[in-house]
Amino acid sequence: MSRSECLSGRDDPRHLFACADCRADARIGAAWKSMPSPEAAEVPEPVVERFVESVLASVRRDRVRTSRTRFWLAAAAAALFSFFAGLAH
Ligand SMILES: [Zn+2]
Numbered sequence: 001m002s003r004s005e006c007l008s009g010r011d012d013p014r015h016l017f018a019c020a021d022c023r024a025d026a027r028i029g030a031a032w033k034s035m036p037s038p039e040a041a042e043v044p045e046p047v048v049e050r051f052v053e054s055v056l057a058s059v060r061r062d063r064v065r066t067s068r069t070r071f072w073l074a075a076a077a078a079a080l081f082s083f084f085a086g087l088a089h
Contacts, residue, residue, distance in 0.1 A: 006022060009015040016023050 006015075006019055009019070010022060016026055
């Protein structure tokens with residue numbers, strides 16, 4: 001389609017079916033309109049206090065569990081070491 005035909009038929013909605021350039025322009029315009037405005041995107045989500053509390057409690061529980069496991073592993077290693085040290089004598 002020539003440029004003059006395109007410019008003359010732009011007001012006609014049927015023109016979009018015939019002209020690939022105008023169809024692309026219409027799609028870009030529709031996509032641009034559907035995008036949220038930058039001001040709306042910058043508003044931070046409110047922090048859910050209960051979620052943060054539950055995550056912190058879970059981290060604390062995991063630390064206690066890890067330190068208990070380390071204690072028992074160290075005790076077992078010490079017992080094993082003393083057993084082999086006793087065998088050497
Ligand atoms: Zn056109």
